[in-house]
Amino acid sequence: PVIAATANIVAEDLTFSYDFNDQRFDLVVVLGGDGSILQAARQMGMSQSPVLGINCGRLGFLAALSPDDFLSVWPEVMRGGSEVIDHIMIKVTVFRGGEAVADQLALNEVAILRGAPYRILDIDLYADGHLATRYRCDGLIIATPVGSTAHNLSAGGPILRRNLQAIVISPISPHTLTYRPVVDSAETVLELTVTEPYDSTSVVVDGRILSSLHAGDRVRVERADQTFKMLEVPGQNDYRTLRDKLGWGGSVNSKNAVD
Amino acid sequence: PVIAATANIVAEDLTFSYDFNDQRFDLVVVLGGDGSILQAARQMGMSQSPVLGINCGRLGFLAALSPDDFLSVWPEVMRGGSEVIDHIMIKVTVFRGGEAVADQLALNEVAILRGAPYRILDIDLYADGHLATRYRCDGLIIATPVGSTAHNLSAGGPILRRNLQAIVISPISPHTLTYRPVVDSAETVLELTVTEPYDSTSVVVDGRILSSLHAGDRVRVERADQTFKMLEVPGQNDYRTLRDKLGWGGSVNSKNAVD
Amino acid sequence: PVIAATANIVAEDLTFSYDFNDQRFDLVVVLGGDGSILQAARQMGMSQSPVLGINCGRLGFLAALSPDDFLSVWPEVMRGGSEVIDHIMIKVTVFRGGEAVADQLALNEVAILRGAPYRILDIDLYADGHLATRYRCDGLIIATPVGSTAHNLSAGGPILRRNLQAIVISPISPHTLTYRPVVDSAETVLELTVTEPYDSTSVVVDGRILSSLHAGDRVRVERADQTFKMLEVPGQNDYRTLRDKLGWGGSVNSKNAVD
């Protein structure tokens, strides 16, 4: 209602089924958590419009506005006083026999995950055409800065400031003690192959299976031409979000102090 | 041949199919890597006989003798000059509707692993009947001291000296930053339940799927009455094995030095 | 006052100066945080009496009772309904030229810490007389189970259940990627030497400098004959303390969730 009074609503979509096709909008307002925003990014596909996320449950990294915050911010948004920030997305393409059999944009991360029978995977990583290393691991995550606080963080990866033109490569349970997450330039083109994939070894994009993985498949990961456009909200900044969302910082949440 | 000349060979088993049933032997010589020893422990089941592992490939944590080492050690073994060391094993039982539907001894570890569709698992851990915590994670590992250098180590867990009467509980990619591996007494009886398991969520023992996991299932993990008996080899000790096998220690393998 | 009404108070000590000498008491009530309890353990030295900690600030691992909790627990304590739990302590002795020049009991941990000029330390660790490894690091911590949630946890070490008869050895900023914390039996006698200590390289026990460290010095770390006796409080258990104190567990403190 607040929105309707001040803006021209082109469409409402409560079932995650709207076909954005090649349309662009001034603003897409997403009600829901971070998962809803990932879903919106997926639906918009090749034509990303600016997004404003309102979170009705607990605050997220992407959906950072509470309904109350929204009401106070909305007039400013309508005056055009908010900046749209571009966040890098990565394009994931699965090649089989030289042909692209699946592709998708990722806002958070692409992961290669083993499933049953839960044997070790050998994943070869190529950077700009050169073999970088062979990971022996349970899986591998390549995350954007926005996605660095999601699965990458769980797997032991670092936090990337959102405006970085970079990606982070983090192995899951590496069977070699010398591995550490690597932060590489967003311009580097990465390719992944799995020597002996199992039946359920999969390429997973933003938490959804994109494709199973066969022997000989190549997964290309590169910076997308598209960016994820998020409306900048006054008073927000990356470090504050880390504090609020991760309990990052002893003075803010004394429960986590060790001493 | 060296063995035949000095000992009475009861059986040879090249296909991992020998039925140990309730028999006990003076010694079971395993040729092969750590995987073969895990397999032997599985075959012996409830009646564990002392094991001596000879490794034809690269040395393992369990199969620590090269064929050459074996030749020099064997006479001493036959003289009875070797000690048999007991290592704790854990007994894993899956209960469904109050009934035990699967059980097995674990030498290395028991793990609860999610598979496709790769969503977060909520795993409740009970210690001696009390809810200890709810892990939000990709999986959970409970390892013996012998198994602490296997999957547990990959997931970020600590190394346990082999003679400890303890187990270590390590979450895989926990979705909460405050988790750390916990080392508990081997006497503690642990129970695990998964609130909403997926189709391929499994209980995996020593790298093999024991059972799938349904909602309401309870997985009980407790110290086994049986122990894994390994022949003590002269000159071996835990720290030396760590150095040899993990490249543990800067002075031994300078390639791993950071500075 | 509540205490005076029901018990015979032998002494009050507000200045941390009471000389416990060889006296033993039925109970020592410590008002203050974990630091005060560490201090009390230090004062009692060789004759440890049972301790009950009341925390007037935020709850600690050792001083787990709030004043209110205390009032409800105290009658039960006086009835003798509380159990005294023994926690292992470690004895630290610094040898110089074959002679003991300093020793102390540790409740939490002993650490070797470099100071200025902040160069890398080479620390040799001997276990039961055998060289285990040479750490290249900024420092090394050997912690008891009770101390595992203190400095050890900050340095990346695991949590040890309090009743374990074990210690944990954790390097600080090891300059070799292959190191992991090691949990060893409390019966193992450890010795540490620093090849080239700097002026301010020190042996630190429970957060206080015990001694500086010279070339040739040996630091022996072994299980103490004494134990730290803590009054068991009804309703307390280790896992609950972890949840309350560390924010351990997603369901308890949703602020720390990653997803």
Place this chain on the structure above:
Amino acid sequence: PVIAATANIVAEDLTFSYDFNDQRFDLVVVLGGDGSILQAARQMGMSQSPVLGINCGRLGFLAALSPDDFLSVWPEVMRGGSEVIDHIMIKVTVFRGGEAVADQLALNEVAILRGAPYRILDIDLYADGHLATRYRCDGLIIATPVGSTAHNLSAGGPILRRNLQAIVISPISPHTLTYRPVVDSAETVLELTVTEPYDSTSVVVDGRILSSLHAGDRVRVERADQTFKMLEVPGQNDYRTLRDKLGWGGSVNSKNAVD
């Protein structure tokens, strides 16, 4: 001698005492390890000339050429066939009472380190003028991409590809479990203050104490105008260096394999 035959040697410096002052050179050849190159960068100060490092001991991250490699690479260098790569440096300035009392360029990292009496430090981090967080820790490291494989890696930080325009902020033994290393843009201006520094609390640049730290001091860390110029050597690349130097990758150095 090989160099003399083909190039005009302006100066030789065996004592690390040459005054580069404002001179620029076509090339500075450094014989020695990574420490020598750090020293050379320090000596060049505000006027950095391209550097080629030859390592007579074990290979380093910076001094990546063996003497033999050098001989085969040198003719190519003289033909001008080598590219000079710019690596970011950071400028560290210590302000006391509003006045700059010390400053220096860092090639690897700047660290705030506590010394005796080894109490916890409270370090406030400001990013572009806003308080980002208060670290309770033993110290804090801010590293360049080149320095990410030095002290930062020991403290648990990630590896940054060298050409990234980024820095990484890693706490040492943080007394809060929720901390993770943060990779920020090189354009961000960071400021650090220590609420209650101890006598030996110091600002350390590339392993050398720059200044002690008093209450009220501010340490500003920002991208330097100067870059460290390193001659690109054919056949070198970052991932290969990681493999050679860190034993990074299971297939290359099987000693580090876990399984």
